Amino acid sequence: MAKLNFGGVEETVITRSEFPLEKAREILKDEVIAVIGYGVQGPGQSQNLRDNGFNVIVGQREGKTFEKAIKDGWKPGETLFSIEEACKRGTIILCLLSDAAVLSVWPTIKKHLTAGKALYFSHGFAITWNDRTGVVPPKDVDVIMVAPKGSGASVRSLFLEGRGINSSFAVYQDATGKALDRTLAIGIGIGSGYLFETTFTREAVSDLTGERGSLMGAIQGLFLAQFEVLRENGHTPSEAFNETVEELTQSLTPLIADKGMDWMYANCSTTAQRGALDWMTPFHDAIKPVMERLYKSVKDGVEAQKSIDSNSQPGYREGLNEELRQLRESELWRTGETVRKLRPENN
Numbered sequence: 001m002a003k004l005n006f007g008g009v010e011e012t013v014i015t016r017s018e019f020p021l022e023k024a025r026e027i028l029k030d031e032v033i034a035v036i037g038y039g040v041q042g043p044g045q046s047q048n049l050r051d052n053g054f055n056v057i058v059g060q061r062e063g064k065t066f067e068k069a070i071k072d073g074w075k076p077g078e079t080l081f082s083i084e085e086a087c088k089r090g091t092i093i094l095c096l097l098s099d100a101a102v103l104s105v106w107p108t109i110k111k112h113l114t115a116g117k118a119l120y121f122s123h124g125f126a127i128t129w130n131d132r133t134g135v136v137p138p139k140d141v142d143v144i145m146v147a148p149k150g151s152g153a154s155v156r157s158l159f160l161e162g163r164g165i166n167s168s169f170a171v172y173q174d175a176t177g178k179a180l181d182r183t184l185a186i187g188i189g190i191g192s193g194y195l196f197e198t199t200f201t202r203e204a205v206s207d208l209t210g211e212r213g214s215l216m217g218a219i220q221g222l223f224l225a226q227f228e229v230l231r232e233n234g235h236t237p238s239e240a241f242n243e244t245v246e247e248l249t250q251s252l253t254p255l256i257a258d259k260g261m262d263w264m265y266a267n268c269s270t271t272a273q274r275g276a277l278d279w280m281t282p283f284h285d286a287i288k289p290v291m292e293r294l295y296k297s298v299k300d301g302v303e304a305q306k307s308i309d310s311n312s313q314p315g316y317r318e319g320l321n322e323e324l325r326q327l328r329e330s331e332l333w334r335t336g337e338t339v340r341k342l343r344p345e346n347n
Contacts, residue, residue: 012197024185034090037097038069041122044155048191059086087112094120100311102126118142124204129304142179143172146187147203159191167192172200208298227332237335
């Protein structure tokens with residue numbers, strides 16, 4: 001494991017060159033990896049592990065998602081089972097259910113966590129707030145995590161491109177003495193670009209903060225505010241959308257990802273440079289108090305409790321679908337749908 005310096009802070013990082021796929025296969029050669037849940041992370045991680053030569057089975061309730069697994073090549077009775085049967089067969093149980101689903105399925109998973117097995121998560125939620133979730137593993141199993149820093153779809157697409165997505169990793173409980181090896185082997189097996197060390201708590205808190213902040217909540221709020229101001233001042237929907245979303249996502253974001261925001265500032269017009277430098281501080285000063293409130297709400301478990309409570313309410317799914325419908329049918333994203341159809345690749 002290498003120690004790398006990030007802005008003066010030393011972090012532990014694992015690369016594929018120092019932990020090759022062959023080593024991962026050797027470590028897990030006698031393991032049965034049972035992927036529980038085939039929703040968001042399940043398809044990408046299970047298929048990547050299968051393609052990389054590991055012994056993988058999937059556990060999923062029958063229904064539409066079960067049928068999707070069959071279409072992806074999982075065979076009922078051979079590599080596709082009920083959740084209970086997969087938990088029974090697996091020596092490493094990859095719990096890739098949604099946070100809400102973990103609560104209801106936990107009794108089934110726990111029943112099959114016999115001594116020496118490993119329980120794997122891709123999110124620290126259930127363990128970090130186990131006083132609220134009730135997910136308390138037995139002491140004689142390994143409890144480990146690899147958390148890809150992106151969507152399940154990206155886990156698969158970047159793997160197929162030969163790139164891989166970066167992931168964090170953590171060991172919460174090492175009952176067998178081989179928990180770290182198991183963790184890193186699966187991290188390499190799912191195609192991680194590189195792995196960086198964290199804890200279950202740090203991952204859970206940073207993940208919930210990111211989702212509510214710059215990854216989804218804050219960026220939608222920023223998009224909407226700018227779009228509304230432009231529209232309220234006479235700009236057309238197309239113009240407002242292009243200046244708010246399309247230019248960012250199609251032109252600038254790939255460059256920022258490749259070269260950094262500092263490069264972007266140095267390589268735009270002097271007018272853009274001056275304006276960006278002048279306005280970044282007012283935006284920072286306005287947003288940071290909101291981020292501080294958000295972080296405290298996550299760290300104190302308030303956001304976790306909201307998630308648990310809302311998912312257990314009767315009619316939650318119907319209410320959620322209505323909120324998502326309103327977002328989808330807003331002028332901002334109806335305009336986006338039209339703009340996407342006008343892209344050259346769609347004509």
